[in-house]
Amino acid sequence: MVLLLVKRIGFMIFTMIVVSIILFLLLETGLTGDPATRVLGNFATAEQKELWRDQQGYNQPVIVRYAKWLGNFATGELGTSIRYKGPVKEVLLPRLWNTAILGFWTFAIMIPLSLVLGVLSGMKEGSLLDRTISVFGILTTSVPEFASAVFFSALFVFGLKWLPGTSSMASGFEFKQLLLPAMVLVVYDFGYVARMTRASMAEVMTSQYVRSAVLKGLPYRQVIIRHALRNALIAPFTVIMLQINWLLSGVIVVEFFFAYKGFGALLLEASLNNDIALLEACAMIAVVVAVGSQTLADIGYTFLNPRIRFT
Template sequence: MLSFIFRRLALTAATMLAVSLLVFLLLELNPGSVAVKVLGPYSSEEQRQLWLEANGYLNPLWQRYLEWLGRMVTGDFGESIRFKVPVAEVLWPRLWNTAILAFWTFAVLIPLSLTLGVLAGMREGSRLDRAISITSIITTSIPEFASAVFLSAIFVFGLGILPGTSAMSNGFDPLQLILPVMVLVLYDVGYVTRMTRASMAEVMTAPYIRTAVLKGIPFPRVILRHGLRNALIPPFTVIMLQINWLLSGVVVVEFFFAYKGFGALLLEASLNQDIYLIQACAMVAVFVAVTTQTLADIGYTYLNPRIRLQ
């Protein structure tokens, strides 16, 4: 078990190293373009050369990469061109805001989708199964921007009970999180529910389930102790993948509700060609993606003992 964890951690470190080299080559291979982005298109050639020399861009490529990697590891991402402050001062608060949004989304999404998926998979082909499946397909087919407009029309303009933006300009306000969380849950709950339903339906046809039922074990106990644990492996994979989506894939939701999150920050950095902020966002996004997949692989060993024995 420990050797498996160490192998996964080594693979994670190797992946991060390879991605860091790719990000560096894509964004900093040409020092002249970096100088133009930092100093602006109207800077003179002399100003650019002085800046390149002062910031070590005339050093060999391998030396520049090692110095850049060392700064990244220590949390020194440089200074944001857009915000005129160190990147870390902008990045970490935005990342924390997205973490709050993701936490409440998961707090609603996971129990709701697993419950609906189990109920549908227990009685495959029943009316309840068809109702849950049709509802899941409908919710998944509606994009976030459409559901955001629809829910805003109801709760903001129609009923007037929820704020239409989530800028948190006067401090943290739980009410401003309700609409973004509703949009994200509405879009994603159908996908996770369908995965859980398919996995649960397959498990319910397994011989050990029939054996447990024939032995007279109460049906709720059969579902919870024998069926659910084995059915959780595919949904677990999907849920772990949703962390990456909630980190950088919710740009539409954050932009629509003016929520100051990581996705909106990445979009703003791209529009303003903020090279150091783009680098930091890319490395953080890849780190979260690789880490979540490592945790998913480790989690498999607890959900499926056969993997642990192998």
């Protein structure tokens, strides 16, 4: 167990370093265009660009600049945002918190609902309940977020007038403002997790050890909870952990549509405004969360599948 944890942490650090090198080369060395031109614009003079490069340290060797850049990120010095005219940290942290709130409520609703319906569907493969849940899951997953956002807005904002049309969270936490964005995310992601749970549960129910437990006369509820469910959760657990990355940076459409001040919308703003420091910070945070969630998933496997602890 300890050896597995050490290997995963080492792989996580190695992956983050490799990604940081690629990110630095793309945004800081001119491989994708002159950084001074991206920041100052095409109408800046050569003297202005050269002065900016000198002030930002771009005339130093690449290795020295990368070491300083990585050290600043490790110590929390993320630079200054040209879009917001202030430290990147002060802009980034509130946006991360807003996305964390949205992600928490999305997971709190979606995970139990998906697992319960997926397990029920897999237990009775081919039944009317199974077909109903499968069709509903496929239908919701096939509808993109922007389409369901438009539909829910037309229904709950303009039709019934129950919910606000925007979710800026400007005045602090308001659950009413979270309902529409969370609803769109739950509806879109519910079917995917439920279908994965259903497929895994259906496979486990046809395994030999489940049949043996049933033939031995064990109560059906005990067979499901103690023998089938634990093994059936391995595949859905992987999918659930991957959804953390999706919620962090893949909800750009939902956050932009509802004017939600989250991490995804901030990433879009940084890209549109050529805000290099902010874009680098957002990209590195996304990498840290992606690699960290995968490490947590690997650790979680050891509790769901004891054989991994001894391999």
